[in-house]
Amino acid sequence: MTGLRIIFMGTPEFACPTLRTLIERGENVVAVVTQPDRPKGRGQQTLPPPVKVLAEQHGITVLQPVKVRLPESIEQIRALEPDLIVVVAFGQILPKALLDIPKHGCINVHASLLPRYRGAAPLNWCIINGETETGVTTMMMDVGLDTGDMLLKSATPIDPDEDTQSLHDRMSQLGAELLAQTLDRLVAGELTPEKQDDALTCYAPMMKKEDGLIDWTRSAQDINNQVRGMTPWPGAFSFLDDKLLKVYKVQTASGAGNPGEVVAAGRDGIEVACGEGSLLIRELQLEGKKRMSAGDFLAGYKVPAGALLGKKDGAVGA
Template sequence: MRIVFMGTPDFAVASLNTLLDNGYEVAAVVTQPDKPKGRKRTLTPPPVKEAALARGLQVLQPARMRSPEAVEALAALQPDLIVTAAYGQILPKEVLELPRLGCINVHGSLLPRYRGGAPIQRAIINGEAVTGVTIMYMAEGLDTGDMISRVEVPILDSDTSGDLFAKLSEAGAQLLAQTLPSIVDGTASATPQNHEEATYAPNLNREDERLDWNRSARELYNQVRGLAPMAGAFTYLNGEVFKVWACKPEPQSDDSAAAPGTVLPGASGSLLVQTGDGALRLLTIQPAGKKAMDAEAWLQGARLPAGTRFGGEPQ
């Protein structure tokens, strides 16, 4: 059986390695094009490409999977099965119909909840206590295909999206290894999704990263850990971007009458900020033009005037 694997970020690497470690023939790996990263904009390959090349696999990187050239190149591989995991492009009908065993996807949520490109981050941001991985047959809609198997994974109160990505990556790889034999021998059951229960997890944008101090301390805490360690949450201080990488909710503040976003006095050297409900203790922050640092150490040198407030708009 010839498998074509499609994936891009670290989340997908474990699934690729599982296929190889279990003796499946991976005819090629399809991943997104290399992208510039960092301040120097260095062209950087995606993690799946690096993993594939390390194992001597052929790698394809079409800019558009819908292009006739990409579909033709894929058809030439004559795949029996296509396995995807966080590939990052929607597959056209021509690709979905290529393999005789179909196309399956390792998706980082318990479908039909959190369809879309950011299910892991949004599960944390929304305060979910449990998530998981679903393996499904792919259809033309956005994560709408019939479900084959699933596994639940609890979300700890301390989990960041980085932590949860790692957990779901391993859970998805193990589920893939358990599920593939039934797909190969034709005994896999396919359960249609209840589309009325569907929720969506679109890719994050800049506004998703902005802290609204009118929200509760718990909601802001979930937002911060759901964005770490990738994009990070941000606010403004004196009109400049001020990032928050780690924090801790407090049940009540020393001055509950303070306006949301106000830095609270008398917090024993801690950077404590009033929210719409409770206070948020900032632990790791990143002022504009600086590296991430300990919030208490920064506060000692910053000497903020009384009544300092986070928020507002950029200068």
């Protein structure tokens, strides 16, 4: 326990382990700031952010400004007199007027080894780009996008079969542990902020649904990375018989054929030729059907060798 008055700013499930760690350490979390409740899912039911649910379970005051940069939002936070603001996947850019409020500044837990993968979707893009290692970084926030001075880092390997969901779950715990270490070093006066080298950075933009369209002219390994990096959201997809085909689990193979062409289909999966090598689809969901293994799918849906996967117009490129 540091004895500091802390405001926690975060929204999704990724932020919850860090907030939970602050609570378990007995930190004085004077308020949680999170995004407004929003419609979710097919039924568009209005649901609270996961961080709000956790905060309310522990009797912590919750603020949900539509825009945190509005003067009234800033003054509401200033009135709480925080010594420190901890930010994890909050979802809004913090203005300088807010960053200047706490005497110890604003510490962000970012899901990459900065300066690599600044931006909204570092978990997705590190897998899509074929990285074998990633990690979390704590940093002092400034007005730039993930450009503040770095504090501590913790690295972790990326398993060759890992998708964004499993990496998300591991990294959220890693971030919570690193934030605890950062707080301990902060109060001990042992933190040495390090400037980021802008020449080493790359950008991880927010994911869009269209990013999931598979281009079968790419290599099997590239598409494998894309599927893993797009799972669970926004999801990788192609088209079969002009129907949307969501692709969840794949593995590389060594078959050959025209890109997008089904090489073979059986209990092990549907093997599709790529620009280099082939890809075995192990788990999928065809439009109008449930998610299932390829073997179960083929028991009720015939996919002959030579069938073509691609876009609705028959093209195979994205």
